[in-house]
Amino acid sequence: MKIKIFLAIMLLLAAYGCKKDHTLPIPSAGPNSILSQTHPLKINSKLLLEGVYNVSGQTEMFGDQVIVKNNRTNILIANSDGKYIVLESGYLDSVVFLQGYWRNGYGDETGLVSLMIGKDEGGTMVVTGTGTQNIVMRGAFGNESNLPDKSLVLSYSRPFSEKAKNTTYHILAHRGGGRTSDLLPVSENSIAMVGFTERLGSTGIEIDVRLSKDSIPFLYHDGDLNIRLTQKGPLAGPPENFTLNQLKTFVRLIHGETIPSLEELLQYTIDSTLLSFVYMDMKGDPGSVSKVVPIQKKMLERAAEKGRDIIIVMGIPNDDVLNELLAYPDYTSVPSLCELTVDDVRKADARVWAPRWTLGTQDDLVAQMHAEGRLAVTWTIDQPSWIRDYINEGQFDGLLTNFPYVVSYYHYIQQ
Amino acid sequence: MTRKTIILLLLVCALQPAAFASKKDSTKASLNRYSLAIGAGWVHYINTLEIGADMANINSAGLSLKFFWEPEHRLSLGLESGFYRLYAVKGEPGGKVTMSAVPLLLNVRMRIVDHFHLSAGAGLALMFNNITGGEEKISSTILSLSNYQFSASYIYPLDRHWNVGGEFKFINFGKTADWLYTLQVVCAVKL
Numbered sequence A: 001m002k003i004k005i006f007l008a009i010m011l012l013l014a015a016y017g018c019k020k021d022h023t024l025p026i027p028s029a030g031p032n033s034i035l036s037q038t039h040p041l042k043i044n045s046k047l048l049l050e051g052v053y054n055v056s057g058q059t060e061m062f063g064d065q066v067i068v069k070n071n072r073t074n075i076l077i078a079n080s081d082g083k084y085i086v087l088e089s090g091y092l093d094s095v096v097f098l099q100g101y102w103r104n105g106y107g108d109e110t111g112l113v114s115l116m117i118g119k120d121e122g123g124t125m126v127v128t129g130t131g132t133q134n135i136v137m138r139g140a141f142g143n144e145s146n147l148p149d150k151s152l153v154l155s156y157s158r159p160f161s162e163k164a165k166n167t168t169y170h171i172l173a174h175r176g177g178g179r180t181s182d183l184l185p186v187s188e189n190s191i192a193m194v195g196f197t198e199r200l201g202s203t204g205i206e207i208d209v210r211l212s213k214d215s216i217p218f219l220y221h222d223g224d225l226n227i228r229l230t231q232k233g234p235l236a237g238p239p240e241n242f243t244l245n246q247l248k249t250f251v252r253l254i255h256g257e258t259i260p261s262l263e264e265l266l267q268y269t270i271d272s273t274l275l276s277f278v279y280m281d282m283k284g285d286p287g288s289v290s291k292v293v294p295i296q297k298k299m300l301e302r303a304a305e306k307g308r309d310i311i312i313v314m315g316i317p318n319d320d321v322l323n324e325l326l327a328y329p330d331y332t333s334v335p336s337l338c339e340l341t342v343d344d345v346r347k348a349d350a351r352v353w354a355p356r357w358t359l360g361t362q363d364d365l366v367a368q369m370h371a372e373g374r375l376a377v378t379w380t381i382d383q384p385s386w387i388r389d390y391i392n393e394g395q396f397d398g399l400l401t402n403f404p405y406v407v408s409y410y411h412y413i414q415q
Numbered sequence B: 001m002t003r004k005t006i007i008l009l010l011l012v013c014a015l016q017p018a019a020f021a022s023k024k025d026s027t028k029a030s031l032n033r034y035s036l037a038i039g040a041g042w043v044h045y046i047n048t049l050e051i052g053a054d055m056a057n058i059n060s061a062g063l064s065l066k067f068f069w070e071p072e073h074r075l076s077l078g079l080e081s082g083f084y085r086l087y088a089v090k091g092e093p094g095g096k097v098t099m100s101a102v103p104l105l106l107n108v109r110m111r112i113v114d115h116f117h118l119s120a121g122a123g124l125a126l127m128f129n130n131i132t133g134g135e136e137k138i139s140s141t142i143l144s145l146s147n148y149q150f151s152a153s154y155i156y157p158l159d160r161h162w163n164v165g166g167e168f169k170f171i172n173f174g175k176t177a178d179w180l181y182t183l184q185v186v187c188a189v190k191l
Helices: A002-017 A043-049 A123-128 A162-166 A191-200 A244-250 A262-272 A288-305 A319-326 A342-348 A363-371 A384-393 A404-412 B003-014 B017-021
Strands: A051-057 A065-070 A075-078 A083-092 A095-104 A110-117 A136-141 A150-158 A170-173 A204-211 A217-219 A277-282 A311-316 A336-338 A375-378 A398-401 B033-046 B059-070 B075-091 B095-113 B116-133 B135-157 B162-173 B178-190
Touching (some): A043 A065, A083 A123, A083 A191, A095 A123, A095 A136, A110 A123, A110 A150, A170 A277, A170 A375, A170 A404, A204 A262, A217 A262, A244 B075, A262 A277, A262 A288, A288 A311, A311 A319, A319 A342, A336 A342, A342 A363, A363 A375, A384 A404, A398 A404, B033 B075, B033 B162, B059 B095, B075 B178, B095 B135, B095 B162, B116 B162, B135 B178
Parallel strands (some): A204 A277, A311 A336, A375 A398
Antiparallel strands (some): A051 A065, A051 A150, A075 A083, A083 A095, A204 A217, B059 B075, B095 B116, B135 B162, B162 B178
16 A cells, blocks of 8 residues: 555656746836936947946856847856846936846756946947946846845956957857747747847757748747647647648747748738848658748848848758758759758859767868868857867857857957 | 567467356466456546637547456556547638547556546557548548557446446557547457
């Protein structure tokens, strides 16, 4: 009997242990935020904030140095080991206010951040958008939604180096801009994620392309519909078993978004973001190349009409996709990214070579690709030390990662 | 004893009822008694759907089939299968979706007091997801590796061979994190 009771308890514990937890609420200062009373900073002012800053106060959290980088939606502050701060900004008189939240990208710690730049510590200069950069951001950070109580002071150290500013380095974020498993507030491979990812430092995205039963390319990573990526719904099994209509009716991604078609997502990327690189990772459904190419061409034309300088490439992850592409009429006109050998890159006339990072920096082959007018990016690097080494020692034009803020830090802190 | 050995043993035992039926009556308790039970009744899916929850039909009929080896007076070991429809969801314009399951569980059963048993079991399940309406029928079969049940039953003997009773059971399907409970009328025969 004791064994049975023990067994029942273990089963209940197992059931509870399987309970999913995919959310980490973003702390918010709420309606009492000082930003509700401020004027928005102009872009020139935000650009003046960019640079390398020394940290004082609680340096054990953010280290000795951080980079401050403006993006389309927010101001990103990133350090070397995955801690980052996302800030909104505004000014009142000659004082600049910065409020937002911090996260440990490699864990689940988060909290509020509140900073200000006094008028004599760079505030006047930032508000007017002129002058030298001699900025001190003073404030505090806290845990979760508690009021910030730990001192944080960021003092401007230097601007980004010419190398960092003038080199186009593609910071490609995985799965549409971020993984669901990293407790982001929007779902991977969703339109919402594409709109969110720039605040993490991404300049491009990788997306997972599948083909529905009615031959419409859509985005989804896993080989089956599951409660890791989707809210619990009535459909189960491989997503390509279903029509796009059925997927949109019965499936919601983990944060409630519908599964997007490839065309919807590319159109949003072009129209509503500043992302400059889309890497379409083909999941290998037979016939998908011939369905994706027309959408790719249409979206590249749309981008050209809007004056958007964006790379949209079809990934070639294996021989099946390569052979399908080679069988496509006028395949050399299809912008592609080949993950295979450099010979395969030449065979497909791919615009981008994308070797696995574990093969090393392969400087000679990367140089060959550059000499042929191609780009080279590598995938998927997540460890800060490897990211640092590949940026400092490699010749790649970018890398794919789940931690774009770490890549931002190591790219922009280069001397 | 490995699961494979137990299953093999059960299968070998299953081939022996005819031989036992021809045996003379004896007052000596046998260590090799078997029972076969079939149940039918109401199935209720515990609605944890986040999509289509308000369009779901979560009540249906279900069947169960159990074979037990009863080596002594309290504990039994057996295999259980059955057919359960978890839910049917009608959604426009997507069609109608049904989810059904056929579990195959290894059960341990214990008689607590006369005729009253508690049981728990774990094993595999095949889950069948069908969608119909508007477009062609689409079927997916999913293997769920981690499933379990626990149940309580009252089985009353009518004579030396035949028994009837009722059973209340919870089943969990791990792959989809689904739960159902079922109340069934059970008819069992001692072999």
